[in-house]
Amino acid sequence: MAMVQPRNLKYRVWATRIFLILFILMIMLPFLMIISVSFRTGNFATGSLIPENPTLEHWSLAFGIPWTNADGSISLPPFPVLTWLWNSIKIAVISSTLILMLSTTGAYAFARFRFRFREHMLTAMMIFQMFPAVLALVAIYSIFNTLGNYVPWLGLDTHGAVVIASLGGVTLHIWLIKGYFESIDGSLEEAAAIDGATPWQAFRYVLLPLSVPILAVVFILAFIASVGEYPVASVLLQDVDKLTLAVGSRQYLNPQNYLWGDFAAASVLSGLPITLVFLLSQRWIVGGLTAGGVKG
Amino acid sequence: MSDVVLGSGTNRIGNGLKWALVAAINLLLLYGVTLMYAQGEMAFALLVLIITATANWVFLSSKAYSYRYVFPALVGVLVFVVFPLIYTVNIAFTNYSSTNLLSLQRVKEIHLAKTYETGGGSYGFSLYQNGESYQLNLQGKGDNKHSYTTEDFYLMGAEGLDAIQVTTLDDSSQPVGDKLAIKELIKLRQGLKKVQITLPDGTGLAMTGLRSFGAIAPVYLAGDNDTLIDSRSSAVLTPDHTTGFYIDERGERLSPGFTVYTGWDNFIRVTTDEGVQEPFLKIFVWTVSFSALTVVFTLAVGLLMACLMQWEPLKGNGVYRLFLILPYAVPAFISILIFRGLFNQNFGEINMVLNALFGLRPEWFSDEGLARSMLLIVNTWLGYPYMMILCMGLLKAIPDDLYEASAIDGAGPVDNLMRITLPMIIKPLTSLLIASFAFNFNNFVLVELLTGGGPDMIGATTPAGSTDLLVSYTYRIAFGQYGQDFGLASAIATIIFLMVGVISWLNLRATKKLQES
Numbered sequence: 001m002a003m004v005q006p007r008n009l010k011y012r013v014w015a016t017r018i019f020l021i022l023f024i025l026m027i028m029l030p031f032l033m034i035i036s037v038s039f040r041t042g043n044f045a046t047g048s049l050i051p052e053n054p055t056l057e058h059w060s061l062a063f064g065i066p067w068t069n070a071d072g073s074i075s076l077p078p079f080p081v082l083t084w085l086w087n088s089i090k091i092a093v094i095s096s097t098l099i100l101m102l103s104t105t106g107a108y109a110f111a112r113f114r115f116r117f118r119e120h121m122l123t124a125m126m127i128f129q130m131f132p133a134v135l136a137l138v139a140i141y142s143i144f145n146t147l148g149n150y151v152p153w154l155g156l157d158t159h160g161a162v163v164i165a166s167l168g169g170v171t172l173h174i175w176l177i178k179g180y181f182e183s184i185d186g187s188l189e190e191a192a193a194i195d196g197a198t199p200w201q202a203f204r205y206v207l208l209p210l211s212v213p214i215l216a217v218v219f220i221l222a223f224i225a226s227v228g229e230y231p232v233a234s235v236l237l238q239d240v241d242k243l244t245l246a247v248g249s250r251q252y253l254n255p256q257n258y259l260w261g262d263f264a265a266a267s268v269l270s271g272l273p274i275t276l277v278f279l280l281s282q283r284w285i286v287g288g289l290t291a292g293g294v295k296g
Numbered sequence: 297m298s299d300v301v302l303g304s305g306t307n308r309i310g311n312g313l314k315w316a317l318v319a320a321i322n323l324l325l326l327y328g329v330t331l332m333y334a335q336g337e338m339a340f341a342l343l344v345l346i347i348t349a350t351a352n353w354v355f356l357s358s359k360a361y362s363y364r365y366v367f368p369a370l371v372g373v374l375v376f377v378v379f380p381l382i383y384t385v386n387i388a389f390t391n392y393s394s395t396n397l398l399s400l401q402r403v404k405e406i407h408l409a410k411t412y413e414t415g416g417g418s419y420g421f422s423l424y425q426n427g428e429s430y431q432l433n434l435q436g437k438g439d440n441k442h443s444y445t446t447e448d449f450y451l452m453g454a455e456g457l458d459a460i461q462v463t464t465l466d467d468s469s470q471p472v473g474d475k476l477a478i479k480e481l482i483k484l485r486q487g488l489k490k491v492q493i494t495l496p497d498g499t500g501l502a503m504t505g506l507r508s509f510g511a512i513a514p515v516y517l518a519g520d521n522d523t524l525i526d527s528r529s530s531a532v533l534t535p536d537h538t539t540g541f542y543i544d545e546r547g548e549r550l551s552p553g554f555t556v557y558t559g560w561d562n563f564i565r566v567t568t569d570e571g572v573q574e575p576f577l578k579i580f581v582w583t584v585s586f587s588a589l590t591v592v593f594t595l596a597v598g599l600l601m602a603c604l605m606q607w608e609p610l611k612g613n614g615v616y617r618l619f620l621i622l623p624y625a626v627p628a629f630i631s632i633l634i635f636r637g638l639f640n641q642n643f644g645e646i647n648m649v650l651n652a653l654f655g656l657r658p659e660w661f662s663d664e665g666l667a668r669s670m671l672l673i674v675n676t677w678l679g680y681p682y683m684m685i686l687c688m689g690l691l692k693a694i695p696d697d698l699y700e701a702s703a704i705d706g707a708g709p710v711d712n713l714m715r716i717t718l719p720m721i722i723k724p725l726t727s728l729l730i731a732s733f734a735f736n737f738n739n740f741v742l743v744e745l746l747t748g749g750g751p752d753m754i755g756a757t758t759p760a761g762s763t764d765l766l767v768s769y770t771y772r773i774a775f776g777q778y779g780q781d782f783g784l785a786s787a788i789a790t791i792i793f794l795m796v797g798v799i800s801w802l803n804l805r806a807t808k809k810l811q812e813s
Contacts, residue, residue, distance in 0.1 A: 102369040109365035130800040132738035135789040136380030168376030246629040271630040278625040
């Protein structure tokens with residue numbers, strides 16, 4: 001608590017609180033509206049924030065259950081939302097695991113060994129991290145087109161391709177983990193080496209157990225990046241049942257077929273688990289972000 | 297330490313197994329390289345060869361021990377970042393596009409496979425099915441009284457084939473199995489179209505209609521030096537290696553074309569062709585202002601919120617913080633699509649509120665200025681929590697006594713901000729701000745999902761919109777609905793690569809300066 005306080009502190013605190021609450025309400029408005037829309041009847045329904053005639057129509061469709069309308073007709077689910085969610089989670093878990101494995105071993109070498117071109121590689125990786133994949137989509141497309149001729153499960157329209165394509169994004173994570181490794185004193189590993197441990201054993205049994213927090217941060221960051229990845233997946237995946245959530249959700253708001261209500265329920269349903277993962281892990285992510293600079 | 301991978305102290309059998317495994321993997325990869333080379337995919341063959349060779353050195357030589365840990369990650373970066381980069385720059389110098397998609401060899405094959413009806417006889421047919429195999433029975437039409445029965449052939453698994461070659465049996469044989477109705481024929485149409493029958497006299501027959509087979513002959517015959525000879529007029533078509541098309545004596549082009557190197561043509565188009573240059577410049581200016589304004593807005597809101605969060609008299613700010621972070625926690629693609637719906641002109645909630653309050657119904661998606669403001673509003677909403685998180689971390693590092701001293705001197709909040717807070721955090725913030733600028737410079741997802749680039753610019757020969765960023769513009773040229781011009785897209789991508797390169801170099805210098813001071 002600061003020792004010198006202005007006299008009108010009390011009013012200022014109240015004014016700030018009111019301002020903050022108003023600001024948060026404004027920020028939250030889109031979320032409140034989308035929840036409200038998901039309970040309204042029909043796809044073009046307008047009305048107050050609390051729906052007058054709440055219906056579970058859109059929620060039922062989002063869960064893939066056909067809905068019987070009041071006039072007896074049956075609406076079928078427009079898109080397989082749960083399949084998309086599952087695809088997204090599956091791809092994200094596998095690719096984050098692979099990214100974690102590649103970047104930890106890489107970061108270990110960069111943090112602990114001295115070898116030729118070490119500095120150059122680090123600088124080059126820092127620069128390459130800035131080039132967006134969108135610009136090289138033509139090349140990425142033809143890589144997987146070619147790869148598919150030799151390894152079918154890595155070809156176009158496969159989840160394997162999307163997983164493998166994400167491996168280019170390890171550079172930032174290498175920097176993050178390297179920074180953490182360097183903050184750990186090397187004397188423990190040296191002690192292990194004197195006892196006859198190979199560098200691999202020192203890494204696996206001494207350093208890794210000490211680095212669980214940063215590994216969790218990298219996994220979560222990679223997971224979130226993978227779930228939100230749009231351009232590469234949109235070019236590689238075509239089949240409706242194979243799409244990820246990021247690519248598929250867009251189809252709800254097609255100008256020719258505007259399913260606003262169905263989209264609302266589907267987006268709340270699919271956005272919720274991912275948001276929860278983020279909020280539960282935000283404490284650690286905040287630390288990781290200040291060290292790096294990922295998104296924004 | 298040197299022989300960890302080969303295993304120190306392992307027995308001979310283990311060692312032998314390892315060598316066998318290494319040899320097997322190498323053989324497999326080299327086989328792949330040979331296949332790619334045989335298919336004419338030089339770039340890919342070279343890439344795999346380089347990776348195989350370095351992998352061998354890294355994992356077998358004890359000198360390369362440190363590289364073993366870095367290698368897998370570096371291969372990832374090499375294959376999915378560096379190689380696409382080089383590949384894209386390479387495409388920028390070609391005319392690779394939906395009209396010039398294939399290599400000369402493939403285009404030649406396509407032309408050679410073209411056939412026409414010679415009028416040398418037409419046959420009605422009936423199809424007989426016997427298990428999985430089929431037979432055709434041909435009956436000559438008109439004066440032609442010949443009838444033929446073909447050998448057995450299969451339609452299953454023929455999807456990948458260009459043609460199914462079938463010969464006829466001797467005159468006396470009759471087809472076996474059930475005769476199929478026209479309904480079944482329609483189902484099998486795609487497979488039947490591939491059937492090519494050779495009659496005993498050497499005439500080729502192919503399906504010419506749902507009920508008939510007719511005599512056909514190839515339109516083109518192969519000449520010397522990749523030329524084609526029109527079998528009807530005996531005109532010679534030569535491949536033009538500057539435009540990438542086969543042309544006849546009068547210069548008429550024959551589609552499809554093939555991919556050729558066109559030098560700086562694509563870059564010249566970007567700089568001189570008015571239909572490309574004008575939108576390119578406009579989009580460039582908008583991209584820079586969009587990124588700069590986003591950084592300014594998100595920083596302003598984020599810094600304000602961070603200061604409020606750090607203000608001690610505010611208790612219970614954990615809850616505030618949770619709510620303030622929420623726009624960052626929800627996946628961006630969902631929030632952007634939510635905004636797309638909310639801003640909808642006719643039944644979006646935002647226009648309903650504006651209509652109720654002021655009687656306004658702004659056309660968010662068809663007016664240039666409004667569309668751009670919408671993009672900035674949404675992006676500020678999406679981006680301020682990130683700035684807030686960064687600023688909160690930096691504000692913690694400012695010692696409290698500075699504010700104590702300023703309070704004693706009677707300074708207000710604005711003085712505090714301008715004279716203490718900003719000068720203290722601006723240095724470490726610079727490189728993060730440049731990174732944020734670079735991110736928004738390439739903020740493809742926002743534009744693609746919110747406006748799709750629209751409203752469209754008038755007078756552009758390429759698909760260009762007023763909210764397009766350079767990346768989404770490139771994406772639309774390469775993967776848009778109207779003709780896919782990969783060459784031009786790659787040329788623009790190359791220009792963006794250079795710009796991004798400059799930005800990252802600036803960032804690196806900013807970071808280095810920071811570390812030195």
